[in-house]
Amino acid sequence: MGFVKEFKEFAIKGNAFDLAVGVIIGGAFGKIVTSVIDDLIMPIVAALVGKPDFSSIYFAMGKGAENIPAGSTLAKAKELAPDAAIFAYGNFITVAINFILLALVVFILVKTINKMRKTEAENPAAPAAPTATEQLLAEIRDELKKK
Structure with missing residues (x-):
């Protein structure tokens, strides 16, 4: 088998x-979940905690730490x-908060999909009624069996 044919099959x-x-x-x-977390959930969390951006929280120590005024940004x-x-x-x-929220959103999504699948499995769709052609063929079959 040629390389191209084998690659095409793969x-x-x-x-x-x-x-x-x-x-x-x-x-x-992933982009949708990131948007939900960044644009919808994190502002609520930030409003509850009182910090719009956790990334600027730091603790300075060692040489030169005393030169940093309180409330300075990380940069x-x-x-x-x-x-x-x-x-x-x-x-x-x-x-860490983004991860926890992402895991929560994915968990809720998976749980919802599993619930929908379970409901669908418990209530299978009723078989479609036979068409007029199928009914006619069944009648013909039954008549032929009688003979």
């Missing part, structure tokens, strides 16, 4: 194609005290 094979579609849909879904603190050890834990808090 690329068009159902599993590889399904995987590619899944990756593309997953990327698009300003790094600029004012380049030799200070800056423990920037706020970004970790933001990432």
Whole structure:
């Protein structure tokens, strides 16, 4: 088998194609979930906690830390005290909250889909009524069986 033919079979094979579609849909879904978290949920969390951006929370220590005025942004603190050890834990808090919210959204989505599947499995769709042609053929079959 030639290389091109073998590659074509691999690329068009159902599993590889399904995987590619899944990756593309997953990327698009990831953007939707990120938007839900960043644009809808995080502002509510920030309003409750009182900080619009956790990434600017830090603790400066060591040489030059005393030169940083209270309330300075992280970028300003790094600029004012380049030799200070800056423990920037706020970004970790933001990432951790984003992860928890992302996991919660995915959990709710999976739970909802599983519930829909379970309901669909419990209540299968009624079989469609036979068409006029099928009824006529059944009558003909029954008549032929009688003879």
